[in-house]
Amino acid sequence: MASPTFRAPKGTRDIMWPDAARWRALGQVFAQTVEEAGYTQVIPPMFENIEVFKRLGDATDVVSKEMYDFEDKGGRHMALRPEQTASIVRAFVEHRPLIPWKAWYSGPNFRYERAQKGRYRQFDQVGIEALGPEDPHLDVEVIALAWRFYQRLGLSQITLMLNSLGSGDDRERFIEALQAHFAAHQNELSEASRTTLAVNPLRVLDSKREQDQAIIDSAPKMLDFLSPEAAEHFEKVQQGLDALDIPYTLNPRLVRGLDYYVRTTFEFISDAFDAAQNAVGGGGRYDGLAESLGGPATPGVGFALGVDRTLLACDAEETFPGPTNVVDLFVIDTTGGQAALALTAALHEEGHRADRSWDNRSMKAQMKAADRSGAQIALIIGEEEAASDTVTVRDLRGQSGQTTVPRTQVNETLRKMMR
Template identity: 60%
Template sequence: MPAFQTSPGMRDILPGDSARWRRLNGVFAEVVEAAGYGQIITPLLEDIGVFTRIGDATDVVTKEMYDFVDKGDRHISLRPEMTASVCRSFAQHRPTLPWKVWYSGSNFRYEKPQRGRFRQFDQVGIEVLGVEDANLDVEVIALASEFYRRLGLSRIRLIVNSLGEPEDRARYVEALDAHFAQADLSEQARATLAKNPLRVLDSKRGEDAVAIASAPRIGDFYSEAASEHFATVCSGLTRLGIAFEVEPKLVRGLDYYRRTIFEFQGETLDSAQNALGGGGRYDGLVEALGGPATPGIGFALGVDRTLLACDDEGVFADDTADLDAFVVDVVDGTHALELTAELRAAGLTGDRGYDNRSMKAQMKLANRSGARFALIVGDDEASNGTVVVKPMARDGGDQQNIDRTDLISHLKDKLRNQR
């Protein structure tokens, strides 16, 4: 057992897996940048006030933040989510509206680790600030849907709801409070009720099911404006052929949401941990962070659970690219040094053996590397200015002795034919 290991809920992402993560980020960037979104990179550390604005009735704020006082006596936190950081950035820099940004990166929450959920977890997401149009809500949801389609996922369930205008929500919360106060709830739900009646609807406990099923529905409290906004969202999704279900019990986990909210669920995952990601409107959050009143909408999608869903469906597999060539130098290592540099300068991929190992040992490394060709330099080749090009696949043909000056063009021709 090594002296040091990762902390609970943390883990290392090793080569192979990390390449898949990077590729996922690339797919996401392609999808959202085609719609005019630019990347934003926010700090991992923020003043704790940035996140307390997201709602002191949420577990994220009350229980899960990694916060501490730094050496400058500032109370700061590792970011538990991205939206508040983006809104803080907007309030600080005041960019031109509409502001469309995307992000990827790690967040930190001190919660019980579970399948597809760690204390350090990565998300990809987008935020748009400065637009109230319900058709933007449709665009945002459609981009997430397109991302999942590009990954090859098909067993995805999209649920949508609206929390109405702030006044609608206030009336609804009052009605929920009165309903649940008379209901037979679990001890945990009672504690949640005291802080935020909406969050009781999130309970998955069996003893709360009857009370939740009979609870008032948010749709009965919509103003005319809220009803029209939500109807436009639903109509737009239908026009784009995006399947969805209206789920009146959907409330999302953070207090800043208003009007449209949505969640993507992986149907292959356990129902208790099937949320792949989601989002909604958060009009009012920028203002709470010291900026002007600015409407906003966005989403965040979990990388871990998305990849679990990909594994379950057998899509977006790890396809770490094989090397083009592995250089075997049994002279003095300097030929391998030069050849690998030439390969990389020509846009090819190459690796080599080290420590003047034997031909047998270096060929084992070449096999293990997955390289398509081994480039072998012995004493004869060094004297003649040639390289032995050996195909590593069984059906790759015979090895050839190629002049060094012709090596790159020869390899490119061979690789082009293989592909």
Template identity: 50%
Template sequence: MNPFQSPIGTHDVLAPESALWEGLVATFAQYAYRFGFTLVLTPMFEEVGVFNRGIGEDSEVATKEMYVFQDRGERTYALRPEGTASVVRAFVQHQPTTPYKGWYVTPAFRYERPQAGRYRQHHQLGVEALGSDDPALDVEVIALAARFYRALGLTRVRLLINSMGHDECRGRYVDVLRGHLEEHREQLCDEHQRTWSHNPLRVLDCKKEPCVSVTDDGPSLPDFLCADCASHFASVRRGLDQLGIESVLEPRLVRGFDYYTRTTFEFVADALGNAQNAIGGGGRYDGLVEQLGGRPTPGIGFGSGIERLLLARAAEDVTSPLINRTIDVFVVDTTGEDVATALVDELRAAGYAVERGFDGRSMRSQMKLADRSGARAALLVGPQELAAGQITIRDLRSDDFEQAQQRVARENIVGALREHLNK
């Protein structure tokens, strides 16, 4: 066994799998750009308050899952457990003009026991839109996610949606819910018998039978929306309908972070049979900017887990690569005269992806490498070519030795290769 390996719950990603990551991120960048979002980069760690103020001091993530540490200056930091809080902190710090729309891709860290689709370091891509409470913006954010998933080739994805209202709606609901839970507290599962009073919304998330039936009979969140929130929610749903994006009202959907207000949503991949089938989620957080010290500013965003998106693609047997990472040409040089060194440089300058043999390997050996590289053509330089000032272009997709290769003058190689590859 090696003395070192990647930490628990983390993974190295090498080719060819890494090409899927590249393709996924490139696709997301393309869609974010189309939707008017610009890239935002923030530190991977923040003062711990940035995170636990927003997501809730006593949420699961804040209490037991954060990677908290002290630096040498005895400041207390945490590795980011999710993407939103950092972007909002940066928004408050720099005060860009609104509406501000940023997209990101980032690792996220949570200290938990790993299992399928759940890691201590996972990766999210997402967007945040700040400075507008227009329901059309909610629709844009959700549509971006939906269009992106479709571009990945995912078809068995459902959108669950709910509205939590603003503080007052939510407060009234929580009061009534707490009352209901108190009446039926003996019927709750063991864990929630202890915690129902502290955070009643969490009971809605519980999948155990007793809690499910108690909350089924209880008050429903959408019934408590004020006129404004109800009409906002109706507009969001109407906008989604207009775009042909199907959404399923899920009154129990409250999500894990405390900062959510009004629109909340979650995308689940039905192809993932296990419990980790949420591939993305998000919502509005109209109070978060203020909580992090800014002027009252509404906002909405979503985040999506890269690992789960890839698992969902695999589960749906989607095989499109999203991006091509095979090389174009492989240079085989058996002269020992460094012909390849200048040749590959010239070809690369012309825009080709080029690999070559090293270590003075035999022609047979280098041809094997050429084949394995996936290159469409090999360029051969041996003593004969060197003496004649020529290069042999060898087509690697052909099995006809005579037809498959031609000699061209060294100085015409770029043009000849271009012509050859275009055939």
């Protein structure tokens, strides 16, 4: 690669056509899917006072190590959002909409980390948050919406991983038991996991290191520590998923990175692509978050889905393809360009997608450009057409050949050919 003076910052990239068009199409499918269920869009700012994100928990790397934080000109300590749940809940606390409040969002997030497949410093997420009800069927709705979204994209190789972290107290008791277990086997644990153990014992369960697997397998299971209430909630979530025929896999080792999760947690894994970053989405309950942001104690549940990773999964499953052409019509004018100027504008007025060639190039060059544009039909104006106020309409893809019609009949001819 020649070395351009400037390039997109590390860990970022330019999304260009056709990817950008596909990106937008994905967003449209998502918006439609969740709006069908009554979720309304929120567009929060991309940065917040850093304290908003610190409420997510100091033990998470997202907060402690990966934040793009800065001091603004007014001396305020701000940060680019590493995720949007905190912003949405902050907005909830600030505006106090009626509950249940069901919101959806879409947009970029920022985390300072080393890029790899499916992981970027600026990455897009779409998601929903539902605040108010404690009803386990709300958990089910949230999961079902993500599931429906994936299905509408044509993804079939998605596994739903499900777990419950219990209520706050259950979690405490579980962590104690976990600590005892790992402490007893400390010498067998990897060095990295011993460090993790000191900071956040739950996360040791997430280790991918070979050395740790046996000890993790023999560790106590969260599900054994659920209080009767939490167990009942979780049971109802499962029954609800069963009722909707949504398949899931119970995974007692599923502990999600953000500290705020309690009770139901879930993750969507793509089995179609071979990469470490195969979690295409995840979420759960965060019953304490509103309170920690200064609002009334309000239960909440939601998910975030990674747009980049979801599209990687689509690539792997060869589904949800991007567009193949940007225009349907292409105007060719070998008489100087004046005719193309007028005809192209007229076509746009009619709502057609039409492009044209420039610089008064040869017929051959213009035909080539027409072919390359992906257009179905070329509208040709040469000396003859210009003299007789006609246009030659040529089918570039089918067997219709070409026909020369008066300028006034172009629209009618196009209607017939495009049907």
